[in-house]
Amino acid sequence: MSALKRHIVESTLVPHTAFSTATMRIEQCMRYSLDSPEPVCLALIGESRTGKSRALEAFYHNHPPKRDEDGVKAPILMVKTPSKPTVKGLVEIMLRALGDPQSYSGTENAKTMRLKLLMRSAKTSMVIIDEFQHFYDKGTHKVMHYVADWLKILVDDTKCALVVAGLPTCKAVLDQNEQLAGRFFAPIVLPRFDWGDIDQREEFVGILGAFHKSISSHFDIPPLDSNEMAFRCYCATGGLIGYLSKLLRHAVWEALDTNKKIITIEDLKIAYEASIWRDEQILSNFDPFSRNFIQAQPNEVLAKVAQIGFPKINLNHSDISRPTNLNPRGIKSLRG
Ligand SMILES: Nc1ncnc2c1ncn2[C@@H]1O[C@H](COP(=O)(O)OP(=O)(O)OP(=O)(O)O)[C@@H](O)[C@H]1O
Ligand SMILES: [Mg+2]
Incomplete structure (x- = not known):
């Protein structure tokens, strides 16, 4: 079990x-x-x-x-x-x-x-x-x-x-x-899911819903696919399913190791800090699971998180692994 x-x-x-x-x-x-x-x-x-x-x-x-x-x-x-x-x-x-x-x-x-x-x-x-x-x-x-x-x-x-x-x-x-x-x-x-594209955002929220369904059969966890949590999870993972699964895996392991049946937003914050590799220069003091994570400048935040998972770019080289557009495509408005 x-x-x-x-x-x-x-x-x-x-x-x-x-x-x-x-x-x-x-x-x-x-x-x-x-x-x-x-x-x-x-x-x-x-x-x-x-x-x-x-x-x-x-x-x-x-x-x-x-x-x-x-x-x-x-x-x-x-x-x-x-x-x-x-x-x-x-x-x-x-x-x-x-x-x-x-x-x-x-x-x-x-x-x-x-x-x-x-x-x-x-x-x-x-x-x-x-x-x-x-x-x-x-x-x-x-x-x-x-x-x-x-x-x-x-x-x-x-x-x-x-x-x-x-x-x-x-x-x-x-x-x-x-x-x-x-x-x-x-x-x-x-793809890496793009929050600015309504279909891709819904796809990402759907993935959160599927993970939530599995995890909540064993743990009490906030609804990951709610508007607020979905945006936090997106900012933590840059829309990459592999980063999302790592974050959630870490939260589950931590809950098991500490004999907890509840995974709170604070636990997700701990899991984020421990599990996600990020560029400290771009995402310094960035904490998508803090209580007061307010997106005053959501487009700026989204442009930063779009770089999660990319290797550091050597500007002297034209490296074709580099994203063709560093800003997430067509960032429109955030979901309500
Ligand atoms: N459709 C999915 N459902 C659930 N988990 C998934 C899905 N796709 C990927 N994952 C999880 O995301 C993580 C990364 O996936 P995967 O290793 O397939 O990525 P990748 O594109 O092959 O990455 P890399 O290029 O670094 O090898 C894995 O832990 C995997 O189980
Ligand atoms: Mg692979």
Whole structure:
């Protein structure tokens, strides 16, 4: 029971609109690939903590590997790109994911041959590659063309669908590789929710409602989706679902460790201070859970919180991971 309570936040999956669209499009991609004469490829793009890996895991969970009389069938081969990808490194990870006990042995060609054979016998129909931005070296601004070409040939030869997920920088890999780009559908974007956009704000409030429902089955907690609390939570997390889940997870752990059944706004304040990484220069003395958190200048506050989760910007470099617009788009009026 206590383990269940401890994991109440991480075991809550919120199928918000962008998440459902992403999983539905990946599902579609898998179906299309069965009839398509050429590989069907899709990119899932979003800032850090927008839920890309969670969407991939949820999809993978619906198509798990199974054992039948001919051995293991793995419809999906899902891996994370190593931080400095090479063909050798990637093929080894893929072999391991398909259960090859000798993933390290053999030349690059021999391993690739073995991988193709394993994929055929496991009836793999989709390759999913997370952390795809590692195919682009931010330091040198170079794309790992050799690995990208190897990947293109792998999906061509195996006729598998390909799904890649990563930070916005991963677009450079496709922009600079016309052969890969030509195989891709338009990307799916998992957003950071924007309070200034009424639909996205409602989406964020809906997510708060879903977390509130789960948490309140074990704890007494203020209604997170009320106008006031929703704005506080937004300011604490910059509209990133990953930051929100971390904040709430921390509040739940703290309540369990101190044997409390009530999570108050003060507890959320403690959780915010302990769990959210923020730029002290931009958000100094910023406390969205203080009793007197009044938004005299809401647009200014929103412009600041829109930077939560972004790396510090080096103004001498044009870094394509940087937000295209530092102010949140179209901040209008706050909800009543
Ligand atoms: N739809 C969702 N419902 C509930 N929790 C979610 C959802 N999406 C993401 N989360 C939670 O938010 C956190 C961050 O999600 P995730 O790791 O998928 O982000 P990411 O986009 O892959 O980030 P990164 O680019 O840093 O790897 C995780 O704890 C995850 O469980
Ligand atoms: Mg991830």
